[in-house]
Structure formats: C-alpha cells, structure tokens
Amino acid sequence: MTEIKSEVFGDLQNNCYILTDKETGESALVDCTEDSEKMFSFIDGTSLKYILLTHGHFDHIGGVAAVKEKYGCQVVISQQDSPMTLSSKASLAAYCGLSQEDFTADITVSDGDIITLGNTIIKVMATPGHTKGGVCYIADDNIFTGDTLFFCSCGRTDFPGGSSAEIMQSLKKIASLKGNYNIYPGHDRISTLDFERKNNPYMK
Numbered sequence: 001m002t003e004i005k006s007e008v009f010g011d012l013q014n015n016c017y018i019l020t021d022k023e024t025g026e027s028a029l030v031d032c033t034e035d036s037e038k039m040f041s042f043i044d045g046t047s048l049k050y051i052l053l054t055h056g057h058f059d060h061i062g063g064v065a066a067v068k069e070k071y072g073c074q075v076v077i078s079q080q081d082s083p084m085t086l087s088s089k090a091s092l093a094a095y096c097g098l099s100q101e102d103f104t105a106d107i108t109v110s111d112g113d114i115i116t117l118g119n120t121i122i123k124v125m126a127t128p129g130h131t132k133g134g135v136c137y138i139a140d141d142n143i144f145t146g147d148t149l150f151f152c153s154c155g156r157t158d159f160p161g162g163s164s165a166e167i168m169q170s171l172k173k174i175a176s177l178k179g180n181y182n183i184y185p186g187h188d189r190i191s192t193l194d195f196e197r198k199n200n201p202y203m204k
Helices: 037-043 064-071 082-086 164-175 193-199
Strands: 002-009 014-021 026-030 047-052 074-078 107-109 114-117 120-126 135-139 142-146 182-185
Touching: 002 037, 014 037, 014 120, 014 142, 014 182, 026 114, 037 064, 047 064, 047 114, 064 074, 074 082, 120 164, 164 193, 182 193
Parallel strands: 026 047, 047 074, 074 107, 142 182
Antiparallel strands: 002 014, 014 026, 114 120, 120 135, 135 142
C-alpha cells in the first residue's frame, strides 16, 4: 500500500508529490520544481530513495541538484529526456531567462521498466507528446501523468520535441488501461481516469 501527499510549487503552479511505501517507509518525490525551504520542508521526515521525473522541462527539474545532494537519493528520468538535465536550452530554462544547476540522472528508464520502492512496484509508461521522453509512473491505482494528462485537458505540444500526434497516442494509451486510476498531474487538480475518459475532450 502507498501513501501520497502533494504540494504546489513555483510561478507555474507545479504539483510535486511524495509517494511512500507504507510497509517500509521508502519514499519517492515525483518531479522537483525548486530548491527552496518549502521543498525541503515538504521532503523532511521521509526516507527519500528516488526523484522520479516525468519529463525534463525546467519547472519539473529545477530543484533536483540540491535535493539530490541533500538527501542522497537517486534521480530517474527517461533516456530521451536525460539531455535536459545538462542543458538549460534543452530544458527551456534559458528561454525563460533562468539559470539551471545541471545534474546527471542515476537511472534512465524506458517504456515498461520497473522501479521498486520498498514493496511497491512502480511501472514506467512512455507517453511522448509534450516532450519526446515524457513518461507516466504507475503505482497501485495511481498514475503520475506529468504534463501529458491534465484535468479535462492535456499538455502543450508547441515546444521543441512536442508532437500533437504523439500526445494523442499517449492519451489513448492511458485511456486503454483497464480499471479506474487516480490521476496525479503536473499542474492543476487531481482527477480519476474514469472521469477523464468521460469528460476530457482529448481522450474521446
């Protein structure tokens, strides 16, 4: 069984999540917007094993270097988006007049890979479209969708590496999952897969 807590960070109102395996206490931070006391306070008290990055845009990776150094955790990102961790242009930070503290991922993942968090199995689902290497993380009946699937919407595709055709295929892939799931997106409110199948115009 898992426990999830969330907090909103930064000017772009990013959702970051801490997923905890209840039996062992091991935790993973899903996306890491900023290096701040608010972020450290959010993490403190957990046994942080991973930072799971849904993609490599600056507003999802801005605090990774500092958090990795402070807590000694491992950073996970897709192989395709891993160059963004070493380039403020690739992460789009430079285009917003922001600096970036570069870092190297410890683990690069692809579609179908498995990450073990205590007794919890986290499945990696490749969902390109917002970026070439966007992924969702599935744990129990929860999906962390990053900037692929939002409440009644989906991620932008007009950035470098974006593709409207790819994101539509990714949304179909999510919609085809059997059963209902809690949807934890990178921005905006939490939803459920049944609700999105019924109401999201991009999933119909």
